[in-house]
Amino acid sequence: DARVTQTPRDKVTEMGQEVTMRCQPILGHNTVFWYRQTMMQGLELLAYFRNRAPLDDSGMPKDRFSAEMPDATLATLKIQPSEPRDSAVYFCASGTGGGETQYFGPGTRLLVL
């Protein structure tokens, strides 16, 4: 049963610390998405990769967030330095072709104190 995996599932950190979230897309999928979900904003697209190349990261605060795909089996989202307003659930999703149907991971619940 192929699925997207994310680590860690939960992360509590203090303001100013670096946070790294990891995602393993479904094998064979060539598109990867990072979303942030909060009660106030709902699901927001942060970044989008196709064939490991970033296609769109306009939804991501550039000064503190960065997203990369070191290889086809790993996507990372880093926040440095983290702030309390970054507290949210971060989802990774993967898909094929144009990234139309996206399969979501279980999410990383981040709390920045």
Add this chain to the structure above:
Amino acid sequence: GESVGLHLPTLSVQEGDNSIINCAYSNSASDYFIWYKQESGKGPQFIIDIRSNMDKRQGQRVTVLLNKTVKHLSLQIAATQPGDSAVYFCAENIRPTGRRALTFGSGTRLQVQP
């Protein structure tokens, strides 16, 4: 601005009844729509999709209807079960700029009463 929105934030139905969840979209260039189900503590799960060249598509117990004239999308769930309780999101694919990413609506919570 372009957006995807939902008419009803919470829908409560009796077990066994049919449920209808509605969604409005504003971008006439959108050509692909998806319904996702999100249970508490989990990621959104794909339910069903539909392209703009169709007006109806059926799955197992679910049907999606698309009315492009009024830019309206609905998800019908037949014989609703307690396991259907979740938040349902509609999402659209917007292609004007070549960007192939989904824009999600705010979600509707479905509560199934036993």
